[in-house]
Amino acid sequence: QPGTPTFIGSLHLTLNMRNMSTTSPTVELMRSMMLSTQVIERGYRIPVRTMGGSSNSHSLDAQAIAEEAMLSVLLGSAGAALLDNYGTYDIWHTASPLQMIIDNDLIAMAKNLRGGVELDLDRIGYETICNLRPGGAFLDTDHTLEYYSEILAPKTFVYKPYETWAKEGQKNMMELAREEYERIITAHKPSPLSPEVLAEMKNILKRADAEYTR
Numbered sequence: 321q322p323g324t325p326t327f328i329g330s331l332h333l334t335l336n337m338r339n340m341s342t343t344s345p346t347v348e349l350m351r352s353m354m355l356s357t358q359v360i361e362r363g364y365r366i367p368v369r370t371m372g373g374s375s376n377s378h379s380l381d382a383q384a385i386a387e388e389a390m391l392s393v394l395l396g397s398a399g400a401a402l403l404d405n406y407g408t409y410d411i412w413h414t415a416s417p418l419q420m421i422i423d424n425d426l427i428a429m430a431k432n433l434r435g436g437v438e439l440d441l442d443r444i445g446y447e448t449i450c451n452l453r454p455g456g457a458f459l460d461t462d463h464t465l466e467y468y469s470e471i472l473a474p475k476t477f478v479y480k481p482y483e484t485w486a487k488e489g490q491k492n493m494m495e496l497a498r499e500e501y502e503r504i505i506t507a508h509k510p511s512p513l514s515p516e517v518l519a520e521m522k523n524i525l526k527r528a529d530a531e532y533t534r
Contacts, residue, residue, distance in 0.1 A: 327367040327401060330356045344374045344411050345391055354398040361399040370395055372403025372430075373423055380416050384409040385493070388423055392430035403427070418497040421504075425474035432472050443467070475500050 332352050336343045343349075357368045372392045375384040388406070395403060405412055406427065407420030441447070448463040458464050476496045478485055485491075491499070513521075 327369045328360050328364075330360060330368050330370045330400075332356070342411060343376055345371075345376075345387055350390060350394055354394055357395060357398040357400050361401070367401035368399070369402040369404065370400050371405045372396070372400075372427070373406035373408050373419075374411065375409040376411060378410050378414075380409060380419050380494070384419065385422055385426075388419075389426050389429075392423075392426045393433060396430035396434045403430075417501050418494065421497045421500050422476050422493065425476050428472060428474060 330353060332344075332349050334343050334346050334349045335341075345353075353370055357370060360366055360368050372395060373388050374391060375387040377383040377387070388409075392403060406423040407417070408415050409419060445458075445461075445463045448458065448461050452458065452461070473479070476493045478491075478493075478496075480488070489495075
């Protein structure tokens with residue numbers, strides 16, 4: 321119907337001609353999806369859905385993380401409205417909660433980069449800079465207190481001095497992701513659906529069964 325929200329799916333795969341297998345994502349594929357995303361988004365003004373999570377790696381390793389990081393940043397910056405398939409590797413044959421947790425950080429970083437840079441006198445802190453005297457510091461100014469929380473802090477990345485990192489057990493990305501997984505499994509308490517929502521879901525299924533099983 322006119323006015324119905326819609327998007328275009330832009331999903332590409334490449335053929336490895338050395339062994340005739342499907343590969344995703346290669347550099348060539350990333351370039352191709354960036355191009356198609358920009359043509360559709362800018363030329364036709366239609367939102368694009370494409371993959372942000374995909375890796376050729378058969379295990380959760382550095383390759384899987386690097387490929388999904390590149391996809392997220394490049395396609396997010398190209399203007400894609402919806403990135404999906406996160407939490408997977410081995411060209412979507414394998415799903416991993418640890419990959420999903422790491423991907424959550426990658427998505428946040430890509431979203432932050434896509435947001436661009438806001439520049440005005442307040443964000444630059446022009447007045448604070450002018451008022452600071454020799455020997456002073458910015459750490460305890462009202463301007464710093466107002467904006468410091470906007471700095472992204474991915475949970476699975478390490479931003480500590482070596483001495484602190486070593487003292488805390490030398491945890492790498494996978495170990496931090498596993499800690500976050502254990503925290504979620506222990507602490508998360510899903511909210512139950514209301515009886516009204518459950519009843520409506522059953523009605524939707526009944527209508528679908530009646531329509532599509534005729």
